Structures are given as structure tokens and as C-alpha cells.
Amino acid sequence: MNILEELNMKGFIEEPIDPTLDLYVEIEKLKKEKNAVILAHYYQEPDIQDIADYIGDSLGLSQQAAKTDASMIVFAGVHFMAETAKILSPEKKVLLPDLKAGCSLSDSCPPVLFAKFKEKYPDHLVITYVNCSAELKALSDIVCTSSNAVQIVESLPKDQKIIFGPDKNLGKYVAKKTGRNLVLWNGACMVHEIFSRQRIIKLQERHPNAKFIAHPECEDAVLELADYAGSTTGLLKYTINSPATEFIVATESGIIHQMQKENPGKTFIPAPPDNSCACNDCPHMKRNTLEKLYLCMKNELPEITIPLDIIEKARIPIARMLDISAKLGL
Numbered sequence: 001m002n003i004l005e006e007l008n009m010k011g012f013i014e015e016p017i018d019p020t021l022d023l024y025v026e027i028e029k030l031k032k033e034k035n036a037v038i039l040a041h042y043y044q045e046p047d048i049q050d051i052a053d054y055i056g057d058s059l060g061l062s063q064q065a066a067k068t069d070a071s072m073i074v075f076a077g078v079h080f081m082a083e084t085a086k087i088l089s090p091e092k093k094v095l096l097p098d099l100k101a102g103c104s105l106s107d108s109c110p111p112v113l114f115a116k117f118k119e120k121y122p123d124h125l126v127i128t129y130v131n132c133s134a135e136l137k138a139l140s141d142i143v144c145t146s147s148n149a150v151q152i153v154e155s156l157p158k159d160q161k162i163i164f165g166p167d168k169n170l171g172k173y174v175a176k177k178t179g180r181n182l183v184l185w186n187g188a189c190m191v192h193e194i195f196s197r198q199r200i201i202k203l204q205e206r207h208p209n210a211k212f213i214a215h216p217e218c219e220d221a222v223l224e225l226a227d228y229a230g231s232t233t234g235l236l237k238y239t240i241n242s243p244a245t246e247f248i249v250a251t252e253s254g255i256i257h258q259m260q261k262e263n264p265g266k267t268f269i270p271a272p273p274d275n276s277c278a279c280n281d282c283p284h285m286k287r288n289t290l291e292k293l294y295l296c297m298k299n300e301l302p303e304i305t306i307p308l309d310i311i312e313k314a315r316i317p318i319a320r321m322l323d324i325s326a327k328l329g330l
């Protein structure tokens, strides 16, 4: 099997790695040799977060991808995030350690079906959550992330009709916060939709002083219980600024690594999912490993490629989001 067939099959390069190698040292060497920057999302495993040049939420990662002067962006996250980096910096080589690191939310909104949905609302503006494919962004007017969705909707005239997709939970949260009536696509994230309201209430009874914090991709019934809802960066900042010492955290478990690093002495309890067999790990995010990261930098594969016409169309709504965010100081 040649290297490209292997990538199609597995999504990553499998190659024996000398067990005596210190991968931290080797990755640092590759970074310098190739003028590469590693951008990592908070949901990555702790080893990857610790070697990254920048760790952040989707907005922070997009802002970094747009401004970096590195020649190569190694994206430790999922496919739509690496695509966004490529759209913002098309002249750079953008690598993703495992091409199969997808996203259930992005998969819940196939562009062909969304285009038909959009046709039903010709006088509506289309706002899409960044967790979607490049093709879907190309069908959008403005992109948003969980840290700026409310402000982006509020920046539009009150009578502006809006389609919001693909996340119905974030859409409901934004509709509630802004008082706007949004037409929602029926998509959701497999990690955030399984938190159990009943089990969270029981946990709160056992930890009466704990603050409950949740990502707005969670269902309405869970968000109603939250002392604070926000993007991963928002949640992290809340744990730093709050005088509380105990937090129940309803989002992917990877963020707890940074919460513990930033708040030694505070306790973080993962919110329980509705089924005790489930866990709060995103199976897509967790496809990346330190070994895959090393091999991807060494071989400069898998690389993200996007047709030029899609890059050109998708860049417009992302640039609008970055402009609005910059004006609002986000």
C-alpha cells in the first residue's frame, strides 16, 4: 500500500517509531526545521496540549491561523478546524495528524441537504457555526463560534430573518439570549447532547458549593441548570476568575487538563452523561495522538486540501466573523 492509499484507508501514517526517541524533543526539532506552528484545541489529549504553541477555542484558533507567519500549520484538532485554517491561510501547508478526526455536528449537516433547506428561506441570512464543512461555509453569509454567536446575531438589524445551523442547541441558546426567532437546522454534537439533567441535579445535591458550568452545545434542559455557559475559553476563564473551588463541567473532558493547570487546588468534576457506559471524550478529537502528530510533521502528511472555488467562497463568511469579532474586541 502506498502512502496515499494508507491515508485513505486509515486517515494517518503508520510507521515504526524508535522507542528510545523523546517525542517532545523530536517535535520541537521538527517545529524549528520546518518553521511549523502547532495549534491545538482544548479537547486534545494533555500530551498534545503541552507541546502546542497555542491552545484555544475555535475563535482563538482561527485568529491564530489567520495571523501566523509560520510556513506550516499543524492542527491538533478536528477536520473542520484544519479546513478553517487552510481557508484563512491558503498559501500555507496545513496538516492534520489524523484525517479521520471528523465531527458528528459537522456530519449532521450535509451541504446538499442544507442548500435545499436554504432555498425554502430565500429572504433569510445564513449564519453557520464554525463546526461545519468548508462546503457548508461556502453556502453561508456569516460564520460564528460559540464565543461570538450571540454578539454576531445582535450585530444584525432586529428585523433581519436568520437561518442558524448546524447546531440546534447553540441555536436555541442564541435565540433565548437575543430574543430573536431563528430558523434552526436540526444538528447536534454527540458529546454535548448526552449529558443527563437528572444525574447533574443529583451531583449538585452532593456538591452544594460547586458551580455548574456548561458549553452551549448542551441541551436546553442542561443549560437551564448552569451558573455559567460559554465556549471552552469562556469556561476556562470562569474557573480562573470565580472564587469557587469546585466545578461540575459539562463539556468534553480535555478542557479539564487546562483547568487543573490554571487552578491548582480547585476541583473539577466531569458532568455525568445519561448512560454510565458513555464518557465525555470526543472520539474524533481523541483520534490524534502524540505519535501521529510526530509522524505527520515528519512526513508532512496528511495535508488538508480544498478546491480553490470553495476556499474563495468560504473565506467571505469567516472573514466577516473575524471582522465583527475584532470590532467588538472579542
Ligand code: 13P
Binding pocket: 056, 057, 058, 059, 131, 145, 146, 147, 189, 215, 217, 230, 231, 232, 233
Ligand atoms: P469551542 O472551543 O469554540 O467552545 O468549541 C467547542 C467544540 O465543540 C469544538 O468542537
Ligand code: SF4
Binding pocket: 078, 102, 103, 104, 105, 106, 131, 189, 190, 191, 192, 252, 282, 283, 284, 285
Ligand atoms: Fe464535533 Fe462535538 Fe467532537 Fe466538538 S466535541 S468535534 S462538536 S463531535
